Amino acid sequence: xxxxxxxxxxxxxxxxxxxxxxxxxxxxxxxxxxxxxxxxxxxxxxxxxxxxxxxxxxxxxxxxxxxxxxxxxxxxxxxxxxxxxxxxxxxxxxxxxxxxxxxxxxxxxxxxxxxxxxxxxxxxxxxxxxxxxxxxxxxxxxxxxxxxxxxxxxxxxxxxxxxxxxxxxxxxxxxxxxxxxxxxxxxxxxxxxxxxxxxxxxxxxxxxxxxxxxxxxxxxxxxxxxxxxxxxxxxxxxxxxxxxxxxxxxxxxxxxxxxxxxxxxxxxxxxxxxxxxxxxxxxxxxxxxxxxxxxxxxxxxxxxxxxxxxxxxxxxxxxxxxxxxxxxxxxxxxxxxxxxxxxxxxxxxxxxxxxxxxxxxxxxxxxxxxxxxxxxxxxxxxxxxxxxxx
Amino acid sequence: xxxxxxxxxxxxxxxxxxxxxxxxxxxxxxxxxxxxxxxxxxxxxxxxxxxxxxxxxxxxxxxxxxxxxxxxxxxxxxxxxxxxxxxxxxxxxxxxxxxxxxxxxxxxxxxxxxxxxxxxxxxxxxxxxxxxxxxxxxxxxxxxxxxxxxxxxxxxxxxxxxxxxxxxxxxxxxxxxxxxxxxxxxxxxxxxxx
Amino acid sequence: xxxxxxxxxxxxxxxxxxxxxxxxxxxxxxxxxxxxxxxxxxxxxxxxxxxxxxxxxxxxxxxxxxxxxxxxxxxxxxxxxxxxxxxxxxxxxxxxxxxxxxxxxxxxxxxxxxxxxxxxxxxxxxxxxxxxxxxxxxxxxxxxxxxxxxxxxxxxxxxxxxxxxxxxxxxxxxxxxxxxxxxxxxxx
Numbered sequence: 001x002x003x004x005x006x007x008x009x010x011x012x013x014x015x016x017x018x019x020x021x022x023x024x025x026x027x028x029x030x031x032x033x034x035x036x037x038x039x040x041x042x043x044x045x046x047x048x049x050x051x052x053x054x055x056x057x058x059x060x061x062x063x064x065x066x067x068x069x070x071x072x073x074x075x076x077x078x079x080x081x082x083x084x085x086x087x088x089x090x091x092x093x094x095x096x097x098x099x100x101x102x103x104x105x106x107x108x109x110x111x112x113x114x115x116x117x118x119x120x121x122x123x124x125x126x127x128x129x130x131x132x133x134x135x136x137x138x139x140x141x142x143x144x145x146x147x148x149x150x151x152x153x154x155x156x157x158x159x160x161x162x163x164x165x166x167x168x169x170x171x172x173x174x175x176x177x178x179x180x181x182x183x184x185x186x187x188x189x190x191x192x193x194x195x196x197x198x199x200x201x202x203x204x205x206x207x208x209x210x211x212x213x214x215x216x217x218x219x220x221x222x223x224x225x226x227x228x229x230x231x232x233x234x235x236x237x238x239x240x241x242x243x244x245x246x247x248x249x250x251x252x253x254x255x256x257x258x259x260x261x262x263x264x265x266x267x268x269x270x271x272x273x274x275x276x277x278x279x280x281x282x283x284x285x286x287x288x289x290x291x292x293x294x295x296x297x298x299x300x301x302x303x304x305x306x307x308x309x310x311x312x313x314x315x316x317x318x319x320x321x322x323x324x325x326x327x328x329x330x331x332x333x334x335x336x337x338x339x340x341x342x343x344x345x346x347x348x349x350x351x352x353x354x355x356x357x358x359x360x361x362x363x364x365x366x367x368x369x370x371x372x373x374x375x376x377x378x379x380x381x382x383x384x385x386x387x388x389x390x
Numbered sequence: 391x392x393x394x395x396x397x398x399x400x401x402x403x404x405x406x407x408x409x410x411x412x413x414x415x416x417x418x419x420x421x422x423x424x425x426x427x428x429x430x431x432x433x434x435x436x437x438x439x440x441x442x443x444x445x446x447x448x449x450x451x452x453x454x455x456x457x458x459x460x461x462x463x464x465x466x467x468x469x470x471x472x473x474x475x476x477x478x479x480x481x482x483x484x485x486x487x488x489x490x491x492x493x494x495x496x497x498x499x500x501x502x503x504x505x506x507x508x509x510x511x512x513x514x515x516x517x518x519x520x521x522x523x524x525x526x527x528x529x530x531x532x533x534x535x536x537x538x539x540x541x542x543x544x545x546x547x548x549x550x551x552x553x554x555x556x557x558x559x560x561x562x563x564x565x566x567x568x569x570x571x572x573x574x575x576x577x578x579x580x581x582x583x584x
Numbered sequence: 585x586x587x588x589x590x591x592x593x594x595x596x597x598x599x600x601x602x603x604x605x606x607x608x609x610x611x612x613x614x615x616x617x618x619x620x621x622x623x624x625x626x627x628x629x630x631x632x633x634x635x636x637x638x639x640x641x642x643x644x645x646x647x648x649x650x651x652x653x654x655x656x657x658x659x660x661x662x663x664x665x666x667x668x669x670x671x672x673x674x675x676x677x678x679x680x681x682x683x684x685x686x687x688x689x690x691x692x693x694x695x696x697x698x699x700x701x702x703x704x705x706x707x708x709x710x711x712x713x714x715x716x717x718x719x720x721x722x723x724x725x726x727x728x729x730x731x732x733x734x735x736x737x738x739x740x741x742x743x744x745x746x747x748x749x750x751x752x753x754x755x756x757x758x759x760x761x762x763x764x765x766x767x768x769x770x771x772x
Contacts, residue, residue, distance in 0.1 A: 082725050082733070093765065095459075095757045105690055113446065116670055118663045120445040124655060125466050136466065149468060150448045156670070165682070178460070182450045186469035205469060208450075208458040208760035225765035259726040262736040263719075277772045280485055282750050286737045289708070291715035338722055340715055340733075347752040348485065349770035385711035389704050440672065442664045456763035477762070482751055485770070 080293070080338045084266040085254035087289065087383060088234040088281065088344040088351075090365065094211060096229050096390060098175050107151065107173035111164040115156040120147040135190040149185045150178040183207065221364040224350065230367045230390050234351060235374065236274060236360040238311055248362075249311045250374045252383070254339055255358065263288060267342040274360055276352035281344050288340035292382035296336040311376070341383060454478040480567045490566055513565070 098106075126133040140146075144153050152172040154164060166172050186205045191197055215226035224232065235250045255270035257263065264286040271281065351363045364374070368387050372380055450469045452458045455477040476482035480489040491513070495501060503511075565573050662668065675683060720734040742748065 080722070082722060093755070093757060093761060095759055101689070101693060105686065108686060110448075112673075113443075115673060116441070117443045117445050118669060120466070121660055121663055122466075124660045147445065147466065148447055162679075178448065179450070182448065182460075182468045186450070186467075206452075206456075208452070209456060209763060209765070211760060213761065213765055223766075224768065225761070228761055228765060257725045257733070259724075259728065263733055264737070278770060280750075280752060280770055280772075282753055285743055286739065287712060288715040288719060288737065290711050291718050293718070338718065340719060345753055347750065347755070348767045349772075350768045385707040387704075388708075389701060440666065440669055442666065442669050444664065453758070453762075457758035457760055459759045482754075484751065 079296075080336045082257045083254045083337055083339045084257050084263045084270065084288075085252045085339050085341045086234075086267045086271045086283070086344050087252050087341050087386065088271065088275070088346055090224055090232040090346050091388075092229050092231055092390060094229040097211075103173040103175055107166065110148065110151045111154055111166075114146075114148065114151060114154060115161065115164060122147075131190045131192055131194045134194060134196070135188060138189050138196070139185055149181045179208070221366060221370075224346070224365055226365065227367050231388050232365040232367060233371055234275065234346075235364050235366060235371065236353070236358075237362040237364075238359055239361055240311070249376065250364075251311045251376070251379055252341060253358065253360065262286065263340055264342060267344070270358075271344065274353070274356045274358050275363065276354070276356075278352060279349035280347040281349075282347070283342055283344045286342075289343045289386040290341040290383045292339045292341070292379060294337040294339065294378075311379075339382075341386070343386065 122133075122136060126136050143149065145155065146153060150172075152166065152170075155161065156164070171177055183205050187202050189197055189202065191201075211228065213225045213228065215223040220226060226232070234252070236253050237248050237250050239246050239248050241247075253270050253274035255266060255273070257266045261269075264283060267283055271283075353360050353363055366374060368384075368390075372384075375383075444464050446462050446464055447466055447468075449461050449463045449465060449467060450458050451461055452469060452471045453475050454472055457477070478489065480486070483489055493500060565576070568576065716734060716737070719737060720731045722733060723730040724732045
């Protein structure tokens with residue numbers, strides 16, 4: 001392991017070096033920004049009370065607050081509580097839908113292929129005068145001599161070989177038609193004895209399950225087999241009393257990081273405590289994928305105006321605690337929070353909020369767009385960059 | 391915006407590339423007809439090897455759990471039903487307990503064997519408490535055996551009683567999901583350990 | 585055509601252009617006039633083999649029972665021989681224009697998809713980078729040093745190796761779901 005100063009120096013040097021090619025196209029590449037006030041390239045051993053300049057409140061306000069802290073113990077304690085959250089996702093189980101351009105292109109390519117490949121040799125696959133051979137002959141005749149099932153009627157040889165394009169508005173290319181053609185061909189027309197089966201005798205083939213499941217129809221947001229071609233994210237609800245009336249706030253499960261724990265250990269513990277153990281999950285490594293900084297509640301600020309601050313129960317517990325001890329509200333050290341989210345994947349099972357210690361009352365599995373409507377604005381903005389394509 | 395992306399930065403514009411990508415189609419494209427004839431005309435016929443590709447069909451592959459996808463293949467079969475794949479194999483579904491110790495008893499041969507020689511030779515027979523009386527070899531049962539599922543495992547029948555006194559707890563190696571070669575290796579290793 | 589050919593060859597040689605005769609494949613008995621020595625026995629000649637009854641074809645036909653009809657691989661692969669492969673396509677002007685348009689549209693479509701994917705990766709990377717930077721400048725819970733959580737987060741224990749990624753995570757996407765799309769009743 002490199003020592004702290006040498007690591008910082010190496011970073012500085014590499015940021016100023018660019019290869020010849022990149023130096024030539026220098027208009028697009030931005031130069032490394034000069035060191036911002038207070039930002040260092042190494043982590044020093046001493047505890048730093050001032051928050052980094054990227055936080056939302058202006059630095060001056062923070063500094064005045066730390067200066068006016070009364071007790072010596074409080075001035076040494078850090079300004080932020082550290083929490084770890086879990087963004088548990090169910091990856092998509094299905095491929096995305098084919099766009100109309102894609103389907104049309106695939107049909108075009110298949111028709112071209114028909115013109116450019118070697119002809120199909122039936123004798124290699126079907127032995128003469130067997131049941132499968134008769135079956136093939138019947139189906140081939142119905143397709144007017146075209147061996148492929150999904151390209152419609154086209155003969156690559158002869159006087160109409162030039163006519164390989166379908167007309168606009170044709171449905172030959174749609175995935176549903178292709179599926180129907182394949183399933184129709186999969187049906188056996190000749191029995192094992194070699195007898196041609198009448199339409200009533202033909203056994204229909206097991207159809208594939210439709211892409212929209214029952215949960216899609218009912219729009220049941222608590223089930224995991226909804227929206228199978230999208231990623232689903234787990235969010236939990238907490239009900240908080242604000243000025244006499246109850247408000248529901250949604251967010252990701254979070255918990256305080258204990259002194260001896262690493263972020264990944266806290267995340268695993270929070271997941272087990274909040275959503276139960278009957279889920280086959282995997283937390284992806286130890287590195288956080290997103291972070292959120294919650295500013296402490298200002299002296300004059302009303303809690304109703306900062307809904308997401310109420311989501312974090314620790315703040316309210318602490319307030320209640322201090323009040324019980326008789327500490328006056330002006331003397332209360334109001335700390336903000338830094339939440340680091342880790343990504344988790346679920347492979348089987350379902351969340352169960354029964355008996356969870358964090359006070360969550362309900363859960364939902366939502367897609368990206370639904371998250372935008374349900375999550376508080378600042379939480380959504382913190383996590384939206386970790387979303388996947390779909 | 392596009393120039394900031396990694397792959398677009400890597401694509402160095404070449405003179406030849408620029409010309410070929412934006413040229414109007416009136417010039418001969420080498421893709422569909424014969425090569426461009428240079429100024430010093432030489433018309434020796436040269437053999438240009440063309441792609442010799444077999445005829446291909448679209449096929450629906452249905453896995454053992456019912457999910458499907460399409461593939462391009464030379465097989466004329468429209469629907470391919472897979473009996474054994476990663477969806478019902480224990481190596482890929484380690485948490486699926488129903489896949490463990492799957493015994494396909496076709497023609498009732500295993501049941502007949504158990505009837506004659508008892509359950510001593512079962513792979514997952516639990517070693518019973520080691521007693522000296524149980525060291526007798528199991529006798530051939532002449533009477534018809536009870537159905538396999540309802541058989542009461544008689545502790546005196548198990549041959550593992552013989553060795554349970556000498557064997558340690560971890561001797562029983564888990565052989566599920568391993569090929570014959572790997573099983574042999576494991577046995578050899580455990581023998582060496584002794 | 586021949587005039588251009590000869591003009592091209594003028595500088596090189598003046599030998600006449602001779603057609604290449606196909607080589608004679610059948611063995612023939614060489615003519616030997618005015619020779620008194622006897623012709624040496626050619627044990628590979630068809631006449632000799634027929635006389636001796638060593639001709640494979642006739643033997644197979646008459647004596648051995650009819651063999652089962654195995655697939656003739658040569659005949660199957662013959663359809664892939666260069667002579668029998670369809671010729672490169674030739675298109676009229678408008679037809680070629682349509683083909684060119686479709687090709688360009690497909691390339692553009694692929695570029696759009698690729699750029700969307702790369703943008704998502706860039707966003708995800710930046711989000712992680714920003715979170716790690718924040719963590720690096722954070723003094724840990726209680727009395728922990730600044731950046732100690734960051735250093736724990738960047739350790740690589742258990743990341744690489746056989747148990748690094750659970751095998752159930754490697755489930756491939758399909759086009760239609762399974763009969764039981766999701767196992768909600770999974771218990772640890």
